Structure formats: C-alpha cells, structure tokens
Amino acid sequence: MWALAALALLGVVLLPILRRRRGVIEQVPPGHPDAADPAAYGFVPEEELDVRMPGPDKDLLDVLDLVQRTQDYRAAAQLLAGTEKEGELRWQRVQAFAGAAALELQQRPGGVHETPGGQWLRVWRAEAPKDPGAAAVQAEFLVQQAWRTSTPGTDEFRIIMEEARETCGQAALLAPGDPIPYIIELAVARGLGYSRPEFEQLWLKILDRAPHHMGAHLAALHYWCEKWHGSRELAMEFAQAAAARAPRGSLLAALPLFAVFEHLPEVNLVRGFYHSEVVTKAIHGALHAVHSARADDPVLAHVRHLLVFFLVRAERWGEAMQQLVHVDGHVGALPWTLSPDPAAEFAVHRALAVAGYEANGGSPATLQR
Numbered sequence: 001m002w003a004l005a006a007l008a009l010l011g012v013v014l015l016p017i018l019r020r021r022r023g024v025i026e027q028v029p030p031g032h033p034d035a036a037d038p039a040a041y042g043f044v045p046e047e048e049l050d051v052r053m054p055g056p057d058k059d060l061l062d063v064l065d066l067v068q069r070t071q072d073y074r075a076a077a078q079l080l081a082g083t084e085k086e087g088e089l090r091w092q093r094v095q096a097f098a099g100a101a102a103l104e105l106q107q108r109p110g111g112v113h114e115t116p117g118g119q120w121l122r123v124w125r126a127e128a129p130k131d132p133g134a135a136a137v138q139a140e141f142l143v144q145q146a147w148r149t150s151t152p153g154t155d156e157f158r159i160i161m162e163e164a165r166e167t168c169g170q171a172a173l174l175a176p177g178d179p180i181p182y183i184i185e186l187a188v189a190r191g192l193g194y195s196r197p198e199f200e201q202l203w204l205k206i207l208d209r210a211p212h213h214m215g216a217h218l219a220a221l222h223y224w225c226e227k228w229h230g231s232r233e234l235a236m237e238f239a240q241a242a243a244a245r246a247p248r249g250s251l252l253a254a255l256p257l258f259a260v261f262e263h264l265p266e267v268n269l270v271r272g273f274y275h276s277e278v279v280t281k282a283i284h285g286a287l288h289a290v291h292s293a294r295a296d297d298p299v300l301a302h303v304r305h306l307l308v309f310f311l312v313r314a315e316r317w318g319e320a321m322q323q324l325v326h327v328d329g330h331v332g333a334l335p336w337t338l339s340p341d342p343a344a345e346f347a348v349h350r351a352l353a354v355a356g357y358e359a360n361g362g363s364p365a366t367l368q369r
Contacts, residue, residue: 055301
C-alpha cells in the first residue's frame with residue numbers, strides 16, 4: 001500500500017545499498033546508510049531474518065514444522081485447543097496455520113499425479129468437523145485465498161468470500177464464546193462490502209466477546225479504510241475512540257498509528273509529514289502503549305515494527321534503535337509484509353536507523369538493551 005509513496009524517500013539510499021551488494025567498493029562518509037554495519041549491534045543478517053512471524057512463538061513454529069513435514073494436522077489441533085480463545089495469541093496462530101496452508105497450495109497446486117499443498121487442512125476439516133479450530137483455520141484460509149488468487153469484485157472472489165462467510169458461521173456455532181470467527185468475518189465484510197449496519201452488527205458480536213482485542217480492531221480498521229474511501233476522518237475517529245477507552249496496558253493506544261499508516265498514499269506527499277502533529281501524536285501514543293504493555297503481549301511486536309518504520313522516517317534514530325533491539329530477527333509484520341521482499345525492506349530501514357544513530361554520536365557501546 002505504501003510502496004509507491006515510499007519510493008521518493010528510499011530511492012536515495014537503495015542505490016548505494018544495491019551497489020554494495022553487487023560488490024562495488026565505494027568510499028562513503030560516516031553516517032551514510034552504506035557505511036552502517038548492523039552486525040556490530042548483534043542484528044541478524046538479512047538472509048537469516050524470519051519472515052513468518054512478527055516475533056518469536058517457538059511452540060507455533062515447532063508445530064508448523066511438524067505439520068508441514070508429516071502432513072498430520074493433529075499437533076495443530078492440539079496447540080489451538082490449548083490456546084486461550086479470547087486472547088490475541090489464538091488469532092495469530094489461526095492466521096499462521098491458514099497462511100501456511102495457503103502458501104503450500106500456491107507452491108504445489110496439485111495435478112493428476114500430485115497431491116495439492118495444504119492437504120493436512122482439508123483432512124483436518126474432514127476428520128474433525130466439530131473442531132472449532134479447524135473451522136476457524138479453514139475460514140481464514142478461504143479469506144487469504146480470495147485476496148491472494150482472485151480480484152475483488154469478480155465472481156471468483158465473491159464465491160470464495162461467500163464460502164468463507166459460511167465457514168465463519170459454522171465456526172461460531174461450534175464455539176459460541178469465541179471471537180475468532182467474527183474477527184475473520186471482518187475481512188469478509190471488507191471483501192463483500194457489508195453495509196454500515198451489517199458491519200456494526202458484526203462488530204457488536206466481537207465487542208461482546210473480546211472488547212479490547214487488538215487484532216479485531218486492526219481488522220475493523222481495514223474495513224473503515226476500504227469501505228469509506230476518502231474519509232480518513234472516520235477511520236481516525238474509530239482508532240482514536242478505541243485508544244481512548246483502552247484499559248491500562250492495552251496496545252489499543254497504538255491504533256491511531258495504524259490508522260495513519262493506512263492512509264499514507266493520500267498524505268505522504270506533504271513535506272515534513274513525518275514531523276507533523278498528527279504523526280507525532282500517533283507515535284507518542286504507540287510509544288506509551290509499548291512502555292505500558294506486558295512484555296509477553298502477542299501484539300507488542302506488531303506495534304514495535306510499525307514504530308521502527310515511523311521513527312526512522314521521522315529521523316528519531318535512537319528511539320528506532322530501541323525498537324529494533326526488541327524485534328530484530330523477525331519481520332512477519334506490517335509494514336514489511338506489504339513488500340515483495342519483507343526482509344530486504346526491513347533491512348533498508350534498519351540500515352538507515354543504524355546510520356542515523358551513528359551520525360549523531362551513537363555506537364554499539366551506547367545502545368541500551
């Protein structure tokens with residue numbers, strides 16, 4: 001979404017970095033991005049960055065590895081069954097399992113003599129039709145398939161989204177108190193263009209079950225930004241209202257920063273935008289949320305990644321480095337995942353942060369961890 005708007009800003013640094021990667025040795029001044037050495041700070045080499053997750057979830061990664069290696073769904077079913085249904089972690093794990101199945105299918109679409117990828121999900125759904133975890137993963141899989149493989153507005157897209165909506169309903173019946181089926185349906189609402197009353201009815205079901213669910217609010221924000229084109233005010237009002245009623249320690253206070261990000265193509269051409277009042281206030285809200293949140297909050301890494309993006313562009317190098325210390329190694333989060341090469345996009349911003357930090361007197365010895 002923001003790639004076109006970012007070209008002007010990043011173009012001045014991409015060429016030197018690409019030249020370095022091609023082995024061209026050039027003299028560069030201190031503080032230039034090409035002179036930055038992230039390895040000096042213990043940062044992970046670009047080729048080793050994990051693009052699957054925003055932060056570590058060893059249990060999930062171990063189970064994903066087992067399921068994909070054996071094509072046996074039972075470990076996934078067990079992990080989801082043991083994950084708190086109202087929490088953020090379950091939502092992230094549902095997304096991860098669905099995404100893994102979708103990627104497998106994309107890589108191995110199958111044929112006359114080949115089993116299609118993601119077969120374990122189809123077997124899981126067939127053998128455990130009353131498992132709410134299987135239904136939720138299948139619904140999210142269908143949503144991801146619709147956005148990955150078809151064009152919004154086409155018959156194919158609508159058919160897949162209608163199937164996803166039906167599967168959401170089945171998942172909701174299997175687990176009445178679970179907010180996940182309704183959170184998945186928020187993406188269906190966006191894709192099928194629910195009317196405002198339809199959306200609000202769906203949103204009330206989520207608020208009844210998980211009123212402070214950050215993942216749900218992010219999905220709802222996508223709906224506002226997609227449905228009501230040209231109305232940044234409605235999206236920002238939604239984000240600010242959620243931040244205002246957020247309990248202490250909730251990362252909902254960072255939601256306005258995500259709202260600003262959603263509209264970057266519309267406003268990014270304003271000179272000094274990243275130093276403007278609206279961005280500064282959103283950054284401060286997100287920093288406050290990060291400092292107040294639990295260290296094990298599953299959404300914390302998501303907020304830190306977005307902060308890296310904004311802090312680098314606002315030339316707040318030291319604060320950007322503080323966030324990098326916490327998230328480096330994993331890049332499966334906005335804004336990096338919107339790029340064809342998330343690891344490279346993250347590495348560019350990381351190099352800028354290191355260069356800016358050192359140009360202002362910073363060094364590995366002065367960086368607090």
